[in-house]
Amino acid sequence: MLGFLQYQFMQNAIIAAILVSVACGIVGSYIVIKRIVFISAGISHASFGGIGLGYLLGVNPVLSAIPFSVLSAVGIGAMNEEGNVSEDTAIGILWSVGMALGIIFVGLSKGYAPDLFSYLFGSILTVPQYDLLIMLALDLVIVATVFIFRREFLAISFDEEFAHVVGMPAKSLYILLLCLVALSVVVLIKVVGVILVIALLTIPAAIGKQFTHNLTRLMILSVILGAVLTLIGLWLSYVFNLASGATIVLMLGVAFVIAALLKGE
Amino acid sequence: MSKVLEVKNVSYSIKGTSILEDVNLSLEKGDYVAVMGPNGGGKSTLLKIMLGLTTPDSGEVRIFGKKPEKVRNLTGYLPQRVIFDPDFPINVFETVLTGRYRGLFKGYNKEDKKAVIKALKDVEMLEYKDRQISRLSGGQMQRVFIARAIVRNPKILFLDEPMASVDPEMQKSFYELLSLLNKRMTIVLVSHDVGAVSNQVNKIACLNRKLFYHGPAEHASKGLEEMYKCPIELISHGMPHRVLQEHDHKEEP
Numbered sequence: 001m002l003g004f005l006q007y008q009f010m011q012n013a014i015i016a017a018i019l020v021s022v023a024c025g026i027v028g029s030y031i032v033i034k035r036i037v038f039i040s041a042g043i044s045h046a047s048f049g050g051i052g053l054g055y056l057l058g059v060n061p062v063l064s065a066i067p068f069s070v071l072s073a074v075g076i077g078a079m080n081e082e083g084n085v086s087e088d089t090a091i092g093i094l095w096s097v098g099m100a101l102g103i104i105f106v107g108l109s110k111g112y113a114p115d116l117f118s119y120l121f122g123s124i125l126t127v128p129q130y131d132l133l134i135m136l137a138l139d140l141v142i143v144a145t146v147f148i149f150r151r152e153f154l155a156i157s158f159d160e161e162f163a164h165v166v167g168m169p170a171k172s173l174y175i176l177l178l179c180l181v182a183l184s185v186v187v188l189i190k191v192v193g194v195i196l197v198i199a200l201l202t203i204p205a206a207i208g209k210q211f212t213h214n215l216t217r218l219m220i221l222s223v224i225l226g227a228v229l230t231l232i233g234l235w236l237s238y239v240f241n242l243a244s245g246a247t248i249v250l251m252l253g254v255a256f257v258i259a260a261l262l263k264g265e
Numbered sequence: 266m267s268k269v270l271e272v273k274n275v276s277y278s279i280k281g282t283s284i285l286e287d288v289n290l291s292l293e294k295g296d297y298v299a300v301m302g303p304n305g306g307g308k309s310t311l312l313k314i315m316l317g318l319t320t321p322d323s324g325e326v327r328i329f330g331k332k333p334e335k336v337r338n339l340t341g342y343l344p345q346r347v348i349f350d351p352d353f354p355i356n357v358f359e360t361v362l363t364g365r366y367r368g369l370f371k372g373y374n375k376e377d378k379k380a381v382i383k384a385l386k387d388v389e390m391l392e393y394k395d396r397q398i399s400r401l402s403g404g405q406m407q408r409v410f411i412a413r414a415i416v417r418n419p420k421i422l423f424l425d426e427p428m429a430s431v432d433p434e435m436q437k438s439f440y441e442l443l444s445l446l447n448k449r450m451t452i453v454l455v456s457h458d459v460g461a462v463s464n465q466v467n468k469i470a471c472l473n474r475k476l477f478y479h480g481p482a483e484h485a486s487k488g489l490e491e492m493y494k495c496p497i498e499l500i501s502h503g504m505p506h507r508v509l510q511e512h513d514h515k516e517e518p
Binding site for chain 2: 029032033034035148149151152154155157158159161162163164165166167168169209210212213214215217218
């Protein structure tokens with residue numbers, strides 16, 4: 001039954017699942033408690049522009065997605081900052097403009113984009129080793145940044161105005177947090193695709209926060225939940241020959257319902 | 266003697282609409298002032314300017330002669346409402362600890378933790394220190410936020426509508442807490458609720474775009490009447506006498 005583990009692509013997929021759960025457990029915890037789910041969804045969709053750019057320039061789309069999604073994160077933060085554009089309007093604009101740019105870039109690039117679908121909906125079974133290295137590097141950046149700014153991130157997530165009053169550069173910290181969301185999106189793209197990224201960034205932490213009231217424990221729990229659920233989804237998609245990204249997301253959805261029912265009793 | 270707080274000729278407008286016009290205010294050590302006025306009268310904006318969260322179009326604020334953002338360690342702040350996820354993973358102790366923040370890359374030390382315990386004792390919430398923040402009543406939560414505001418031993422404490430989330434039966438003990446704190450620090454309390462001002466305040470400022478009155482509480486009724494365009498009774502809480510005298514109703518044109 002576990003014979004599939006001998007395949008290289010399967011080993012890569014398992015490593016990918018673990019790398020993904022680190023990003024979504026840690027950053028996802030902030031996304032859920034600070035209630036920035038839709039900003040994060042906006043950033044993930046906007047990052048499709050970066051993927052299209054990769055096709056156009058002939059570079060690895062995962063690499064070109066990094067600056068693109070970080071810039072959209074800063075853009076959403078800055079548009080909101082100016083006060084002239086409300087945050088949900090900024091999200092709506094960047095979300096659609098980013099995707100439109102991606103489509104135009106792909107159209108302009110020579111030839112045909114066979115694996116474009118995998119960037120939209122994910123394909124955990126085809127993650128190349130080089131992409132795993134990028135994901136690992138981004139995970140390390142995320143973990144280090146969160147460790148350094150853990151006090152500030154907790155305070156601005158809880159009460160941004162008070163954080164400002166006690167002397168934190170609250171707005172810059174918020175934009176930094178959005179940049180971490182952007183990096184997590186890049187970590188997740190190959191596994192679930194830009195459209196489904198938000199499920200992994202939200203559901204493990206949403207389940208976890210029902211069971212703990214400590215942020216560190218929430219992060220650890222979310223990482224574990226993310227890894228276990230992604231691996232179960234991966235296995236189910238392999239056994240039943242289903243789309244891997246969608247299966248993982250459905251697995252997360254089912255787990256959320258079960259957790260909610262357990263908690264409700 | 267140097268002033269604790271000075272607001273000099275402060276004006277502020279949003280998209281051409283004037284919110285504050287030429288506001289002047291000065292406070293001395295030990296003052297306990299209530300800034301009153303109708304909703305939309307600019308009270309919260311003035312508070313944000315005094316805290317250095319908003320920059321006025323003209324004029325300036327000085328706290329101990331310095332800009333508000335330079336003396337963050339001397340000011341405490343109780344926001345009107347803190348909106349957070351009900352499952353937010355933070356307990357009472359951690360909430361108050363954020364009030365001891367000293368700067369990037371600087372952790373909280375033993376002294377900070379001691380200060381949190383002391384602040385929680387001051388507001389009589391120490392027994393709840395491990396409780397998740399949403400698992401408290403409105404009045405208890407307000408006490409925790411007071412602890413968060415005073416944990417850095419501020420010289421001046423700003424309170425935005427502190428009574429809004431306190432049950433009526435809790436208000437008396439809340440006022441007692443504030444008057445106790447007033448022995449240690451200057452207090453600026455903002456409220457739209459004329460009836461909510463305790464008898465302990467020694468000054469009242471009436472704000473509706475302009476500052477209509479600023480001075481001892483006993484003489485404030487004229488300023489309030491002018492501002493609200495109707496007569497006001499200021500009733501002290503928990504005390505058998507009125508702070509201010511009742512006035513006859515006079516129709517304004």
